[in-house]
Amino acid sequence: MQQAHGKLLITGSSGQIGTELTGTLVERYGADRVIATDISKPGRKDCNTAALDVTEADSVKNIVKKEGVTTIVHLAAILSAKGEKTPDFAFDVNVNGMRNVLSAAAAVSGVKLFFPSTIGIFGADTPRDNVPIETITRPTTMYGITKLFCEQLGEYYFRRYGLDVRGLRLPGIVSYKTPPGGGTTDYSIEMLRAAAGGENYTCFLKKETMLPMMYMPDALGAIVKLLEAPSSALVHRTNFNVMAFSFCPSDLENEIRKINPGFSVSYAPDERQEIADTWPRSLDSSAAAREWGFSAKYTLSEMVRDMLMNLAPLPEK
Numbered sequence: 676m677q678q679a680h681g682k683l684l685i686t687g688s689s690g691q692i693g694t695e696l697t698g699t700l701v702e703r704y705g706a707d708r709v710i711a712t713d714i715s716k717p718g719r720k721d722c723n724t725a726a727l728d729v730t731e732a733d734s735v736k737n738i739v740k741k742e743g744v745t746t747i748v749h750l751a752a753i754l755s756a757k758g759e760k761t762p763d764f765a766f767d768v769n770v771n772g773m774r775n776v777l778s779a780a781a782a783v784s785g786v787k788l789f790f791p792s793t794i795g796i797f798g799a800d801t802p803r804d805n806v807p808i809e810t811i812t813r814p815t816t817m818y819g820i821t822k823l824f825c826e827q828l829g830e831y832y833f834r835r836y837g838l839d840v841r842g843l844r845l846p847g848i849v850s851y852k853t854p855p856g857g858g859t860t861d862y863s864i865e866m867l868r869a870a871a872g873g874e875n876y877t878c879f880l881k882k883e884t885m886l887p888m889m890y891m892p893d894a895l896g897a898i899v900k901l902l903e904a905p906s907s908a909l910v911h912r913t914n915f916n917v918m919a920f921s922f923c924p925s926d927l928e929n930e931i932r933k934i935n936p937g938f939s940v941s942y943a944p945d946e947r948q949e950i951a952d953t954w955p956r957s958l959d960s961s962a963a964a965r966e967w968g969f970s971a972k973y974t975l976s977e978m979v980r981d982m983l984m985n986l987a988p989l990p991e992k
């Protein structure tokens with residue numbers, strides 16, 4: 676267990692990433708130090724929990740002050756596909772939520788704030804391959820626009836108030852414990868779940884849509900590493916690119932077929948294709964590797980095997 680002081684507050688802790696990251700942080704820092712929050716009180720029993728709506732500025736400020744919070748892991752957000760259905764709501768949660776969390780953090784000295792940005796901040800004008808951190812960022816979704824704003828607002832609080840803000844641009848995250856919350860890369864989890872359940876799958880993206888991705892254990896490892904990196908080592912602040920591998924739906928289908936030869940996918944792209952078409956195929960993660968030691972362990976085939984094994988027992992080899 677790591678030595679650390681003060682409490683660690685997690686917002687949006689009941690989501691796809693939050694449910695697993697909370698467990699990792701409890702293991703690392705101890706149950707007493709972690710407060711898991713979400714719009715309704717999380718049901719978990721392994722740490723302190725509370726209901727916290729990040730759009731309510733006073734509630735955010737009060738919990739940070741009252742509990743002596745020294746680290747905030749701000750996950751609450753409305754993701755890409757869901758955000759396109761409810762853009763005003765996505766704006767409110769993503770922008771006002773971030774502003775409230777930043778302002779609560781800056782009101783107390785010595786608070787560290789982590790939040791995940793996304794590959795959604797890129798746009799159709801961004802180069803597609805090995806995309807650097809600094810590039811053309813003209814997102815076309817409300818999700819991308821709000822997250823790019825969050826990156827820049829985070830940097831503003833760092834420059835103006837000296838707040839220790841850190842963030843990385845996560846690619847699509849694949850996991851089996853908690854269903855995803857309405858993103859464009861959710862097809863990968865749906866496809867793996869269908870395969871594990873012995874069903875075929877109809878994919879909402881075209882078979883050749885290549886996107887950067889990562890398996891959950893590597894995402895958790897990356898978040899902890901960035902959270903614990905010495906502040907003085909960080910040249911960048913809120914916009915580290917990270918990815919493990921790129922694949923398209925047909926690559927995933929083929930990997931699944933190596934284990935489950937009878938599996939098949941049909942393709943019926945919907946409105947989410949338009950979002951995916953504006954995102955890069957791969958990212959340059961070298962600054963994250965250089966500044967805080969980012970690395971990813973899982974390959975695509977290791978991830979597929981592990982996912983299928985955890986979603987349903989695999990047949991004997």
Ligand SMILES: NC(=O)c1ccc[n+]([C@@H]2O[C@H](COP(=O)([O-])OP(=O)(O)OC[C@H]3O[C@@H](n4cnc5c(N)ncnc54)[C@H](O)[C@@H]3O)[C@@H](O)[C@H]2O)c1
Pocket residue numbers: 686687688689690691692693712713714715727728729730749750751752753754768772791792793794844845846847848849854855856857858860
């Ligand atoms: N999952 C991915 O592939 C991915 C990729 C890139 C970035 N991210 C980022 O990671 C973070 C977590 O994503 P996730 O996949 O776990 O999302 P999710 O949709 O599964 O979870 C988000 C959580 O936020 C909560 N929430 C919504 N509105 C809230 C409010 N007003 N107050 C408090 N909580 C609220 C929801 O109840 C939910 O539990 C987000 O910031 C997202 O932008 C995720």
